[in-house]
Amino acid sequence: MSSPVAMAEYQAERRQLIAEDRSGRLDYKKGPLSEQEALADKVIREVRAAEASSIWSREYEGIPHPFPGMEFLTGRSIIVQTKLFEILGKMPKGALLHAHLDATVNVSVLLEIAMKYPAMHVRASTALNATNIDSILPQLSPLPQELRTAGGTALTDVNYTSNTWIPLTKARETFDSKLGGPEGFDRWITAALIINPTEAYVTHNTVKKIWQKFQSTFAVGAGLVRYEPIHKDYIREFILSSIADGISYVEPRISFLRDLRPFIAADGKTLVPHREIMKGFQDVVNQVKAELKEQGREDEFIGARIIYSTIRFITPSELEWYLRDCISLKKEFPDLIAGFDLVGPEDELKPLTYYLEPLLKFREMQKEAGVSEIPFIFHGGETLGDGTEADMNLYDAILLGTKRIGHGFSLIKHPKLMQICKERGIAIEVCPISNEILRLTSSMHMHPLPALLNHGIPVALCSDDPSAFGNMGLTFDYFQVLAASEVTGLVQLGEMAKDSINFSSMDPEEKERALTAWQKRWDVFLEYATKEGQDFLTQFKSEVNVHDEYKPDNSVIRQQYGSRKWMYKKTMRTEWMMMRQCNVLR
């Protein structure tokens, strides 16, 4: 037996080694915690452990293998039942730094908004029936007065003439009851705008295939979202729902594509100049700010900026047009333009090197125009590739001076680039749920986020395309990160939220205001989280009874081991021991 001294020495050395290994993390760098922080962090860890051994340890119909941090679209229905999720819902999240504006509003809310506008029409390539409905996409568009129809024949009528426009409300009302009636219509449209679990994990289960589905959600959605009256309602809804989730600043990307996805004016035909889109955005932001001020809630929303983006399939000379467009918008809306980006699937589209010529001129162009700096805020390394063009985009993003990196999923393969990000303060906009649904990782446990955190690289958690993925707000992404780690706790989440403010494009005074307001809300939140968590744990410990609350599914275990009774018994014993370790049993 080893002596107590040797044991104590070993333990001290062990603690030291762990502390050194974690010294780059924000929660370790923070230094001693306040009593309240330490308590809240501990309680939340206990809630996490309790739920891991209860709600996540049961079998559910259609979810035979649940676990915390599992694939989001399958686990979502469990996540929303957890105490952890409820508590995180109230957490002040700081800034949302990576979201594509076209995919930020809950689809059923979008549909409700769209129904208000008589200009909105829908058509299909053929009459819909039970056999073809899953494979035919709706086409949606506003129409000018002269082309609007009364829409006599339903989309589901065998006599429907291919590609005939029908007013949206009419198409909904007349949708065949055999296909679900109006609710069936909603399901048809919704299915085209979201990614469902079967698509993500079965039919489109590769990066390439899921992107085909994902891109089609934007193509279908643009007809609704890019109709200017809807767009304004859409922005408002995005901002209000973000605020409701504890987000106090947003920096969405708008993809400008003048020919392919133009914005259409209220008359259903006039193209809306980009400056009008900016103006519309600014008006909504100012209006929301004014409303909050009136309610004495001005600290809940500091503001919003836009990252001007276009898609990386255009030619370099077209890009030059967009760069100039961006500069002229910066001139007119200096406080609204935060940066410039190129978006779209990196594995499929053009690499940054394809655009070097115009990109290298951008700074000079800004100087000539006399505008203040427009930083690049590039997507980079959103790929499984190793040395592929998408992976190599990271070198170019950094050489071109990117302010932050969108995704940076492959960054951990590049020690030198990680060092640069750390030294220069290039924050990574990490989108955990997006990466998993777009098939870069099968669950949170294979996500590189912990490696980034342990290397001390600044990170902001982001939702990317919440309407397509169903991760509205930031609560779901924070949840997935917290659920899948034993190291990360509430304090680390709070520090990341603070960093989302630090690495945003707010000006220094705004940041100051945002951080002060955040801290105030955080202190209140810590008390709430502690109280809620403690109440939950008390209840949990009093209720947990291995015979009724926790039931390992015997039939599944039996099936696995057949008549080998000893194996079955051993498994049951292990389950018991694990539960004791988790402190679930008293």
Ligand SMILES: O=c1[nH]cnc2c1ncn2[C@@H]1O[C@H](CO)[C@@H](O)[C@H]1O
């Ligand atoms: O995760 C992403 N990575 C790269 N591009 C994206 C991602 N999500 C959306 N878009 C791009 O943004 C456009 C809509 O504004 C989409 O067409 C899509 O290409």
